[in-house]
Amino acid sequence: MTTKTKQLMYGTHAAGEAAIQAGCTCYFGYPITPQNELPEYMSRRLPEVGGIFIQAESELASINMVLGASVAGARAMTSSSSPGISLKQEGISFMAGMELPAVIVNIMRGGPGLGNIAPAQSDYFQATRGGGHGDYRTPVLAPASVQELADLTFLAFDLADQYRNPVLILGDGMLGQLMEPVVIPVRKKNEALPEKDYILTGAKDRPARLVKSLILDVKEMEDHNWKLHRKYQRIEQNETRWESYRMEDAEMAVIAYGTAARIARGAINRLRKEDENVRIGLIRPITLWPFPAKALRDAVKKTGDFFVFELSAGQMVEDVRLALEGRGKIHFYGRPGGVVPTPAELARSMARHYYQSKRSRKK
Amino acid sequence: MKKVYSRPKSLRNVSMHYCPGCGHSIIHRLIAELLDEMNLQDQAICVPPAGCAVLAYNYIDIDMVEAPHGRATAVATGVKRVRPDNLVFSYQGDGDLAAIGTAEALHAANRGEHITVIFVNNAVYGMTGGQMAPTSLIGQKTTTSPHGRTVANEGPPIRVCELMAQLGGPSYLERVSVSSPAGVRKTKAAIKKAFEYQIKKSGFSLVEILSPCPTNWKMDAMASCAWIDEVMAKEFPLGVIKEVQC
Known part of the structure; x- marks a missing residue:
């Protein structure tokens, strides 16, 4: 070798x-x-x-x-x-x-x-x-x-x-x-x-x-x-380790780790390609414990909108809530039981949430 | 005047917590004497069990690592594979080895790990207060078999040496007892032989020691020793159960 x-x-x-x-x-x-x-x-x-x-x-x-x-x-x-x-x-x-x-x-x-x-x-x-x-x-x-x-x-x-x-x-x-x-x-x-x-x-x-x-x-x-x-x-x-992806201009931060983060990247790129006004980024925890709570608290200063995606019924989302301490709006999308959605599927759910939030932000 | 009896160097100069008449203190001493006589104190690594003898590390002055309940032979396997030139032995009770740790013990034996197991059989769970053990005798009353163990409900006692003798891995299996001065001497000889098997890298060795637990048997020390000889040794026959020439 x-x-x-x-x-x-x-x-x-x-x-x-x-x-x-x-x-x-x-x-x-x-x-x-x-x-x-x-x-x-x-x-x-x-x-x-x-x-x-x-x-x-x-x-x-x-x-x-x-x-x-x-x-x-x-x-x-x-x-x-x-x-x-x-x-x-x-x-x-x-x-x-x-x-x-x-x-x-x-x-x-x-x-x-x-x-x-x-x-x-x-x-x-x-x-x-x-x-x-x-x-x-x-x-x-x-x-x-x-x-x-x-x-x-x-x-x-x-x-x-x-x-x-x-x-x-x-x-x-x-x-x-x-x-x-x-x-x-x-x-x-x-x-x-x-x-x-x-x-x-x-x-x-x-x-x-x-x-x-x-x-x-x-x-x-x-x-x-x-x-x-x-x-x-x-x-x-x-x-504590994490990676930020396309967060510079993000109005919404997707939080996902591991394979789910790979799918989320695909979905983000897809949506940004379809509509150049889309501002979605990704914060990917690399260490789950210690959880990168500070990265989320820093992000909430710029964007109040979080989309948590996990291949579970919702576990890391609790750490996101703990990190944000009531700040920001958290939306969860989970697929438990071994289901792995495609980037296209995830993009649909992400887009729905993003555009709804955007409308309410404008009001 | 010539000094003929003293505390072994490998035994710490502290009083033991064991109950009066308990066999652990005798067995600890035998191990310490052998570590001195065989010059092994600075090479030995012991894995004590969960149970009364977990505190063996307070008494025997050698390197020790605790194991979760029943896992001593798995821990000893890990230690011995990394340190093949050290003397590695586990010290386990009947609940530890023959109930919760049966799989680990049988598989370490079957792999022929070059480790030694000191297996103390006193037919009860001692530290937790005298519950039924896998080696409790038919009819024996314990805190969890208040009307006596039955074949119908709990099955017969497990004979560990005979069970292991069916496997290809073990090289030396002997059952002894510390119920009499002669038994104590035989026990020392058996442990010595088991250590020698390990030193020669001749495979897995185990010494099963029938040992009194007067507190949980609700007997005095003399009656406990008599019970081992007259009752326990009938179910668990003494002697060499398996020996492969090394």
Whole structure:
């Protein structure tokens, strides 16, 4: 596998190759559609670079193998799709409590329950609110192209090590199975990362180490929670990412992430082409947690009109409301259950809302 | 005068929280003695369970990582694959290993992971207050089988060593008990052998230890030991269950 050159790759394969280039030496997973191409890729590639691949007996086992590999000092990852990610929440909560790095890829599918295997964005709440039990957060990265999936996979390992925290990559069945040209990033040593002074290697010439999440004393447990909270505040401060598209003159801002943002771009371009007076732009959150609330608060100074589009019945829209704190007018268009509307379909709904708002603005 | 008995170096100089007559303190000590004798203290990594023995890290002075309930062998797999030259062992109770963690335990065994499992079978959930365990005996009264376990309602107790012996992966499976001085000596020998299997990278090893829980059995220490010998050992026969020459 040569890097630096542009090649045509599946999203899942690009994520796998980027992980390997980022120094990931351990992958543990369990089959579930639509992300099987990632474990398949890793089963082939990791042995070539001296890494470890295990197809585990369950999602529970695979996330806990990640925990073990992480505490032993390796860069480790797992991936799954929605029902499997639910099972991994136990391990993610433990790793958040123990402050262990890990990268978890969720190629979302329609739910709830077994749902279907079509692309969806219905795990937003689960991903951005911690997901498992306890008071914790995990950074959530939401790529919208195969290139960005590769780039963010690369970034995810650095963020995980920097903050000693699990990091989620939230894609969907469309992104995972899409083939696009991609340049896989090449790793340079990141000197800014803290030394792993917590890992277990055997207590040779040093006191024994203990990595745990059990803290029976409530005062100590409260202190630990506040310590985690301060870390999450640092992440909010430093790691919030988003992209603005055609927002310079926008009277209406579409808010969408991942595959939905790709569709929204198409719809915006379509409407702007049809009518040169159309002023619609896009704010695309790249990190879902931390949510780019500031970008929205800045936008509301120029445009009071927001159109939130998700492949769900409405989850991120709650963060938009929280960010705007009552300001602006928010319209929601959602397609849950694995339905992926075309840019033309979305454009119709967008146009209806845009022109209605425009009329009321003129009055 | 010659000193013939002292605290092992690998055992911290603190008092244990275990109830009087509990087997965990004996088993902890045996592990610590072996870590000293085999010179393994600075190589060992232990994965303690959810349960009374989660606090093993307060007593055994080695690197440790907690696992979610039942997942110790999955965590140990991750650690051992990354650090193949360390001694990696899990320490698990019957609920942890034979109920919630059955899948992880059987599959780690079947993969022949080069890890050791110290499996403490006391036929109850100890820490949570004496509920029925997968290894509780037929007729045994617990807080969740108040009229005694029945085959009709809960099924018979699970014999972990015999179950694992059907798999290709395990190399060494032995059942022992800490109900008598002779049993304690055999237990130490079994753990030593299991560690040796791991050091030689000869596959998965597990030592099942029948261990008293006087508090939840509502017996005194002597009666608990007698119950292990007279009742428990009939359901869970002692001895080497599987041994593949390493």
